Amino acid sequence: MIEFFFNGGFVFMGILTLILLFVVIISVIVAISIFIQKINNTDETLREINYIRSAGIFAVFFGIFGQLIGLFSAFKAIKLDEVDISYSFITEGFRISMITTIYGILIFSFSMLIWFVLKKALEKIEL
Template identity: 40%
Template structure:
């Protein structure tokens, strides 16, 4: 897990982890205070998904820029780079799914 965190890039993976903490915070706030802040949970989750996609796009841009400078890159190296670029997107979407599940649970409770 730590290896994936490092491969995904410390900047975007840290931002995504903070956004996961925000999702959990808003869910706990809604559960404890019985406030209807379900939209905050969904918004924080959506922000995580978009941040993950942005991280992937910036990573792909950097990778394609390096490929352009080098000229030839083996297909295996290209596939490895594409795989690494998807880590932030997967993490962001997982956080969004968690946010949706938590919001559905809290809606059912109220």
Template identity: 40%
Template sequence: MSIVEFYVWGGFEFMNTLSLVGIIMIVFMVFRIMKINNKVFNPEKSLMLMKETGTLALVIGILGQLIGLFSAMIAIEAAGGVPLALLAGGIKVSMITTIYGFIIFLISRIAGIIINATAKPE
């Protein structure tokens, strides 16, 4: 199973949104690491925004799973029941957005720990 298949199974709406949030998180990370200091971002604000976008990715991933499960439950209710294997497969697919959001969250938190640990006092 390839990464592209997971991306497609996760649903383009949430996977694209999570990818965009992940890219924004990386931009804030680069701003902080390079200590880019301008009128809009300073290094401390970039670090805080990097962590917050990671948290946002986690929340979006969970929201994607909940919406997917809710839609599945509506379909199951309309069908009057489904085989257990089909239900397990649906739950597995619904977890893709949560896993993707959690990975982005972990990257932001680990990067924050490393940046704080290696920061030189100014």
């Protein structure tokens, strides 16, 4: 797992991990306020729940951005080198460039699951 983190690029994977931590922290805070039923303002709680979804969407786009930067750098290096490059080298580059996108999609999936559960829980309390 740590190998994927460093292969994906420390900067992009680090920022995506911070987004994941943000999603987890906000989720715990909102879940505590919902399940202990200390909700003073439903609109504010709904806004906090939507932050979870927004962070997940940002994670997908940031992961794709990381992949595009990696591919751009790889193609630039291939062009400058102008030697015969094997297909295995290119496919390994594509595999590594997809790590940030996959991580972003996993964060998005997790955030959407949490968003859905917390939103349904908030709707049950409002009734």
